[in-house]
Amino acid sequence: MPYYPAELDSDDEGSIEYDWDNDSQPDLDDVYMGRTMGHLRLGGSTSGVPGTPPPRYSSVPTPPPGYAAGSLVTPGMQSQASIQPERQILSYLRADLCIEIADVCPRWLKQQKHVRDFVTCGLTCNEKLCKDGPSDTTMCTYCHRRLKVQGKDQCGQTCADKAKIACLLCKVRPKNGSYHFCGKACKGIATKSTPLILEIAKGHTSYDMVENKFKSGWKGGSPPPTIAKIFKIIENEEFLKPYDAYRKRVGPKENYLYHGTKRQCQLGVSTTKLCASSTCAICNILKTSFKVEIANPWGRFGKGIYTSSASNKAFGYSAGVMLLNKVVLGNVGQASGSSCPSGYDSVVYDPQGASNETILYTNDAIRPVFLIAFQ
Ligand SMILES: [Zn+2]
Ligand SMILES: [Zn+2]
Ligand SMILES: [Zn+2]
Ligand SMILES: [Zn+2]
Missing domain, CATH: 3.90.228.10 (Phosphoenolpyruvate Carboxykinase; domain 3)
Known part of the structure; x- marks a missing residue:
């Protein structure tokens, strides 16, 4: 009979080499944190003081028209042309930042060892991302570091290809082979409700x-x-x-x-x-x-x-x-x-x-x- 292959569904989480970082990790290195913050002056703020959290967007002046309040945009910039280079720099910095920085993340700066592998700082922000979606919807749905190409959900072909095999829940990491999720953390969040x-x-x-x-x-x-x-x-x-x-x-x-x-x-x-x-x-x-x-x-x-x-x-x-x-x-x-x-x-x-x-x-x-x- 022309039935379906069994690999159509795999409810087991399988094994994966690494998973989302647990939040119960030692605190961030103050020196590294301060150095990064020194270069990052969001919203024209001068709060580049070591150990000081980045400004919340509620305290930032109204962003230019067409930009969501949650976006990483420097206020005061008016045209698309002048915004783009700024966004490019921020997209580069995003490799170091939890994408929930614009919202409620208390740890905003990712641990160095995970900089390239994760878009959030840990489990709490991953769960928020999974449940509420990204706070900045202008960004690529896979890498969350570069702007979406107009009319598409991703920033380019590389991310578009990765999105095809992404975890069905977080959508920012590859799913684990024939399993639907990237690992135990995402399976745990999904099966909670x-x-x-x-x-x-x-x-x-x-x-x-x-x-x-x-x-x-x-x-x-x-x-x-x-x-x-x-x-x-x-x-x-x-x-x-x-x-x-x-x-x-x-x-x-x-x-x-x-x-x-x-x-x-x-x-x-x-x-x-x-x-x-x-x-x-x-x-x-x-x-x-x-x-x-x-x-x-x-x-x-x-x-x-x-x-x-x-x-x-x-x-x-x-x-x-x-x-x-x-x-x-x-x-x-x-x-x-x-x-x-x-x-x-x-x-x-x-x-x-x-x-x-x-x-x-x-x-x-x-x-x-x-x-x-x-x-
Ligand atoms: Zn976070
Ligand atoms: Zn991308
Ligand atoms: Zn996942
Ligand atoms: Zn019904």
Whole structure:
């Protein structure tokens, strides 16, 4: 069967040589800090005193028109032409600064050993970056040191290439191989507030992978619909444990199958926040995963969880949203009756075709992995 490769999802954080710096590190070297501050006179301030924190932007005069209050801009400069060189110098200095400097970072100056590898000073600022996004949105979303090229999210081709394989959460470091995050720190932040849906930027390798599979799995007569957004679904260990145990017992082979569903809210369109409605199908699947108990008892092949390898088939049941799920089929029988025949774990109808239906009768056999939203 033309199922998906298992590497489509890796919930394990894997191992990585280095991770985000923990904040519980010795204080910054005062000499180094003072020397750097001596060269850095932001906002015309003369506070280049060793050990003195940089001025907060609230105390700086109103920035020139077109520049956000949080930007590293020297006030008083009027034209774009005169601002550019200043920005270039600041972009160079940014290698030494936590990008949260313009906001609330108390440690603003990164430790020397991490100057090239990290855009923030440590875990606290990384978490802020992950949750609120960068305070200066005019900067490249990957390096945060140079201005975005007009109409693009990055400063140039190098960062654009790096952004394609960036961690889905912090977006400023490469993801760890086939894993979705750069390391344990980002995984820890993401799994703190599950269920969570993380939008994957167009052009990211994970986006392309899901979109390409969707297109090649489309076997209907009409052309496939345009995908509006793709999200990675982040769940906690508790949510995934029963599936992993089932996979160990019945698998280990894993397949990736679609399930079209409905929503009562704007999830995936204008919000990433799940709604509280007990009848919103998409939000409830994300909260509890699929439940055979609440499945339609009059389903063609009985009360089960219906999935398909054909994206067109699942789309037929979808109203704006579709889930791409990891599934353990185990011993697959031929679908015929209205229940799972004994000796089998799942059944399949029209195995290769446009009408494929693959039915599971166990909650633990499936977990949602990606959310696909349509226009
Ligand atoms: Zn910081
Ligand atoms: Zn860049
Ligand atoms: Zn990360
Ligand atoms: Zn909802």
